[in-house]
Amino acid sequence: MTDATVLGATKPAPVETEALTLMLGDRVLLDRATLRVERGQVLAITGGAGSGKTALLGALAGQLPAGVDMAGSARIDGHLLIAQGGRLAPRRPLALQVAEVVGHHLGLDLRSSLRRMADGLDRMGVPAAARRFDLPPEQLPESLRWACLFAMAVAVGPAVLLADAPAAGLDPTVRLRLLHRLADWARADGVALILAGRPEDGLVGPADRVLALRRARLLPPNPARTEPLAPLEQPGAARLHARGLGMSYPLAPGPGGKARSLAVLHGIDLDLRTGETLALLGETGSAKATLARSLLCLPPPTAGAVVWMGRDLMAATAPPAAGDANDLDRGGLRRARRDLQPLFPDPAASFDPAMTLGTQFGLVLESLRPDIAADRRDHRIDEALEEAGLRPEAALRWPSALSVAEAAHAGLARAILSEPRVLVADEPASSLSAEERETFLDTLMAVRDRRRLSLVLATERYDEGLRDAHRGVVMLAGRVVESADAGTLRTAPLHPYSRAMLAAAHGERPALEGDAPSAFAQPAGCPLRRRCPLAREFCAQAVPTLEEVAPGHHVACHYWDTPADG
DSSP states (O other), X not given: OOHHHHHHHHSOOSEEEEEEEEEETTEEEEEEEEEEEOTXXXXXXXXXXXXXXXXXXXXXXXXXXXXXXXXXXXXXXXXXXXXXXXXXXXXXXXXXXXXXXXXXXHOOOHHHHHHHHHHHHHHTTOOGGGOOTTSOGGGSOHHHHHHHHHHHHHHXXXXXXXXXXXXXXXXXXXXXXXXXHHHHHHHHHTOEEEEEEOGGGSOTTTOSEEEEEETTEEEOXXXXXXXXXXXXOOOOSEEEEEEEEXXXXXXXXOGXXXXXXXXXXXXXXXXXXXXXXXXXXXXXXXXXXXXXXXXXXXXXXXXXXXXXXXXXXXXXXXXXOTTOTTOTTGGGHHHHHHHEEEEOSSGGGGSOTTSOHXXXXXXXXXXXXXXXXXXXXXXXXXXHHHHTTOXXXXXXXXXXXXXXXXXHHHHHHHXXXXXXXXXXXXXXXXXXOHHHHHHHXXXXXXXXXXXXXXXXXXXXXXXXXXXXXXXXXXXXXXXXXXXXXXXXXXXXXXXXXXXXXXXXXXXOOOSOOSOOOXXXXXXXXXXXXXXXXXXXXXXXXXXXXXEEEETTEEEOOTXXXXXXTO
């Protein structure tokens, strides 16, 4: 053994803490944490909102948040901290910010700083055509802003990089691509990398080691639930049908006053059976939320038909003809509204702040269930609140007094008041922490099973959406690109977009490059072709049609059966 080997073996780790304790008043944020992160190691620290992740990174960086006291010891080599939200001055040209950060740390001039920044963007997979150093960050896409932040860190080359909620606002496939590239750089350059974020932020995949901050202790993470809450019953006959659904929004007139519109939903066919749970899956811009609301005719789609138990809902929601103004339930619309109920992504905002929950619930019953006597409504409200996981006393509370989680459960209680047959949920737990979301989804599935409801669940969380579902539909740019039973989509999807979403759900590196195009500038042909590993010249010539490749399994891809290197 050489002297160099011995010296290298005894060289201290760049991050070491001993009994590190953080206090906010009399609240313990971190309890006696002993931590060691070696060079080239990637550590993920997960925890819900308010768990103390930001305070921990601040303590390691020597920037304790106001009011936080520290005991114990923390030693850290030359470090760089990427703060929560990725703070760049929004209106200063990026080149000046690069020169300021890189120049300050390395003493380089503008040209040398930009050269190092360009090398960092190479490591983050940003093509030369996308490098706009002359623009302020507010004019860059959010994914490019995060890539620039990571590239600055690469350019500085610290011994330790601390990143608080890195790329948290991005779609899963884009976020995981950037995080894996950042982790690759840290391992290759011997940088100790600490990533902190929520359990759902996808930090587990790029990390070598994962710790969860729970009850002020750094502990191994709890395993996530991967199976349905209860065995799924076989659904019955189809009751809700969508045929050729399309949605377009008017735009400002073009040259010469020509009418223009933006089509966001393209010819969707869908059937929902009694007691069936259908997951609508897709990232931002996929139009899954538009499809969910179109099924409820909120607002009615601009093309196609929605039929509930033989009743054309679009006809029922059309403006009344002359002489129909006094028809209070034309086309059976009240019964349809009673049978099909929504769950909103921001339940707190869907309540009237000027009325208590009980008052609002009473109005729902008065409108949709006039058959329930007034003296029985309070009992029905109490039952719905308890079934949704709240105490009956919640009826006396104002919406502003509810926590985010309580508002979600109250939204579920309101939805089941009228005893519906279908719930259409658009990201109903998106604002909740991981633990709160699990509790809410468990409650939702228990309500579904108890009442044998049909459920449409629109979500970007691929694995979570399919976990309790019978079937899944993958949406891309307003089109269905794959549909199959949930088990098939969870284990063997065929469309490259579905595969990328599944990889991101498992924390793996998605095989897609770049960002999704804007709805205003969709490419000709397949909307995925500029990101897709299977893309060929023909992909620019025609939009793929949805074809059945196995019983009940449909895929819209020209080359779904072609290897990526074929």
